Amino acid sequence: MTAFNGNTTKTGSAALATPVLSLGRRYWRDRLMLGLLASSTILVLVPLFIVIAYVVVQGIGALNWDFFTQELGSPTRAHTGQPTGLVHTIIGTLVVDSMALIIAVPLGIGAGVMLAEYPDHRLNPLLRLLNDTLNGMPAILKGMLAFALIVKPMGTFSGLAGAVALTFVMLPIIARATESALDIIPWSIREAGLALGLPRWRVILSTIIPAAKVGLVTGILIAFARAAGEAAPLLFTSFGNNYLPSRWTGWLFGPVDTLPQRLYSLAISPYKQWHEMGWAAGIVLLVMVILLFITARVTVRRA
Amino acid sequence: MHNQESTAAGRHAETAPAATDIRMETRKLSVFYGDTAGVNDVSLSMYNKKITALIGPSGCGKTTFLRSLNRMHDLTRGARVTGQALLDGSDIYAPKVDPVTVRRRVGMVFQKPTPFPTMSIYDNVVAGLKLVGIRNRAVLDEVAEKALRGAALWDEVKDRLKAPGGGISGGQQQRLSIARALAVEPEVLLMDEPTSSLDPQSTIRIEELMSELKKQVTIVIVTHNMQQASRISDYTAFFYVGDLVEFNPTAKMFTNPNQKRTEEYITGRFG
Numbered sequence: 001m002t003a004f005n006g007n008t009t010k011t012g013s014a015a016l017a018t019p020v021l022s023l024g025r026r027y028w029r030d031r032l033m034l035g036l037l038a039s040s041t042i043l044v045l046v047p048l049f050i051v052i053a054y055v056v057v058q059g060i061g062a063l064n065w066d067f068f069t070q071e072l073g074s075p076t077r078a079h080t081g082q083p084t085g086l087v088h089t090i091i092g093t094l095v096v097d098s099m100a101l102i103i104a105v106p107l108g109i110g111a112g113v114m115l116a117e118y119p120d121h122r123l124n125p126l127l128r129l130l131n132d133t134l135n136g137m138p139a140i141l142k143g144m145l146a147f148a149l150i151v152k153p154m155g156t157f158s159g160l161a162g163a164v165a166l167t168f169v170m171l172p173i174i175a176r177a178t179e180s181a182l183d184i185i186p187w188s189i190r191e192a193g194l195a196l197g198l199p200r201w202r203v204i205l206s207t208i209i210p211a212a213k214v215g216l217v218t219g220i221l222i223a224f225a226r227a228a229g230e231a232a233p234l235l236f237t238s239f240g241n242n243y244l245p246s247r248w249t250g251w252l253f254g255p256v257d258t259l260p261q262r263l264y265s266l267a268i269s270p271y272k273q274w275h276e277m278g279w280a281a282g283i284v285l286l287v288m289v290i291l292l293f294i295t296a297r298v299t300v301r302r303a
Numbered sequence: 304m305h306n307q308e309s310t311a312a313g314r315h316a317e318t319a320p321a322a323t324d325i326r327m328e329t330r331k332l333s334v335f336y337g338d339t340a341g342v343n344d345v346s347l348s349m350y351n352k353k354i355t356a357l358i359g360p361s362g363c364g365k366t367t368f369l370r371s372l373n374r375m376h377d378l379t380r381g382a383r384v385t386g387q388a389l390l391d392g393s394d395i396y397a398p399k400v401d402p403v404t405v406r407r408r409v410g411m412v413f414q415k416p417t418p419f420p421t422m423s424i425y426d427n428v429v430a431g432l433k434l435v436g437i438r439n440r441a442v443l444d445e446v447a448e449k450a451l452r453g454a455a456l457w458d459e460v461k462d463r464l465k466a467p468g469g470g471i472s473g474g475q476q477q478r479l480s481i482a483r484a485l486a487v488e489p490e491v492l493l494m495d496e497p498t499s500s501l502d503p504q505s506t507i508r509i510e511e512l513m514s515e516l517k518k519q520v521t522i523v524i525v526t527h528n529m530q531q532a533s534r535i536s537d538y539t540a541f542f543y544v545g546d547l548v549e550f551n552p553t554a555k556m557f558t559n560p561n562q563k564r565t566e567e568y569i570t571g572r573f574g
């Protein structure tokens with residue numbers, strides 16, 4: 001053992017060519033790097049907290065019972081102190097975002113599986129091109145695409161059109177996350193499944209996707225967070241609405257209010273009360289996204 | 304090379320059992336990785352309910368040959384198989400054959416343990432059955448216990464069948480992989496150095512298992528352990544750089560091989 005140790009030290013230093021740092025210098029270098037990393041982390045986090053704190057301070061005053069139970073109505077309501085709120089916006093956001101998720105998750109995962117598991121399939125170059133195009137397309141154009149595909153034929157703005165526009169936001173993110181999550185699963189696991197006489201799709205469904213679950217959920221979350229904050233794709237798809245729809249079908253087939261788009265229109269309105277409600281809408285959006293992240297993390301860890 | 308092959312073939316005609324006892328057989332089977340052959344024109348018979356051992360130095364194509372027997376090369380990019388591999392007389396590489404059906408009949412244990420990481424020990428063992436639609440709990444329980452006992456793992460895991468399959472030792476994972484392959488009751492079992500990561504006790508248990516399985520199953524095993532090959536196998540095939548150098552009953556191979564190179568390898572003078 002001693003001979004072995006002596007040997008490595010000798011050949012080790014010769015092979016490295018550069019002289020080995022003394023322990024003291026190594027220690028300080030380590031400290032320095034750690035310090036640099038810590039301060040850059042703080043540098044990144046501080047503005048984030050400032051933004052959150054600012055939003056909360058500005059909007060907290062408008063967060064009252066009415067805010068969560070009343071529809072917005074006309075600006076006079078806010079002026080004259082009549083009850084006004086964003087209940088229709090909150091529900092609309094939940095409806096449009098969940099519809100988008102319901103469409104985007106299976107399609108996105110399907111595309112990711114296709115790209116990762118069947119790289120030689122002849123449709124894959126086309127799929128990759130579509131995905132990359134969608135990924136690079138500005139959000140406003142995704143809105144126009146949904147406008148052309150859904151709003152035009154239906155002849156009306158609708159929650160459904162908004163959901164389709166948000167699907168275009170989520171799809172490429174989910175597909176890429178799925179592809180890279182599947183790529184890191186060792187090939188040997190697929191072979192083990194195949195050797196049991198299982199068809200390829202069975203192996204993917206029962207062994208590969210569960211093994212990649214954390215990566216998939218993370219991808220879905222990132223996609224959702226991105227989409228939930230987008231106003232641009234919704235401006236001429238779900239469009240916005242100051243009122244609750246009169247029938248439940250209105251959520252799907254009529255114009256629907258959503259938080260980012262409402263936040264935008266409240267912010268550019270000339271009314272002081274509406275500005276405050278805009279900040280409050282920001283708080284609600286933040287809380288929604290954070291809650292979603294926490295529940296998803298917890299469920300992934302449990303399973 | 305052709306000379307050697309014909310000698311080997313000639314010899315084996317003298318000593319081999321009747322042709323009807325052949326369970327699997329390759330005819331001029333070659334496997335190419337790109338342009339280089341990993342296995343070259345190999346014609347080899349694997350007899351029904353016998354153990355055939357594949358021996359030879361590292362990189363000589365044992366794994367490559369073994370994988371060609373249940374079409375595992377289908378999904379290896381750049382790998383190409385030529386020639387024939389007959390299972391009960393019909394070519395598994397014929398155009399209309401579904402590789403999934405082939406693999407149901409010809410099971411495989413890999414060189415490295417490959418438990419499904421997200422499944423419990425129990426679910427790992429019954430994965431092959433469950434995924435083809437067998438759901439009867441009693442049946443699954445029985446198969447799981449039998450397979451785990453066969454793989455010499457039952458006593459170690461019977462109290463934690465619900466624990467994750469990736470959370471046991473490497474040797475236990477290998478025995479789990481063996482149990483999983485047994486559970487689907489293949490007709491032919493391909494084993495690639497199944498005991499190389501196991502301790503002597505488990506190795507002996509696995510060897511006993513193979514002798515037991517032989518009553519129903521045809522086994523092809525790759526091994527670097529000459530004692531193991533001579534202990535358990537009925538036939539031995541010696542590979543060298545992609546060629547089948549010699550194939551004979553194990554007793555003959557280890558006492559009086561036809562080829563000088565076989566003798567040198569078996570006695571440890573090269574390889």
Ligand SMILES: Nc1ncnc2c1ncn2[C@@H]1O[C@H](COP(=O)(O)OP(=O)(O)OP(=O)(O)O)[C@@H](O)[C@H]1O
Binds near residue numbers: 364365367
């Ligand atoms: N996927 C692959 N792509 C390219 N070449 C390969 C591949 N797999 C194996 N080979 C080559 O084919 C030859 C045979 O390899 P194989 O794995 O069959 O050897 P082996 O006899 O099983 O060796 P060992 O005893 O070390 O497991 C080697 O030269 C190897 O480098």
Ligand SMILES: [Mg+2]
Binds near residue numbers: 365366414495
């Ligand atoms: Mg090998």
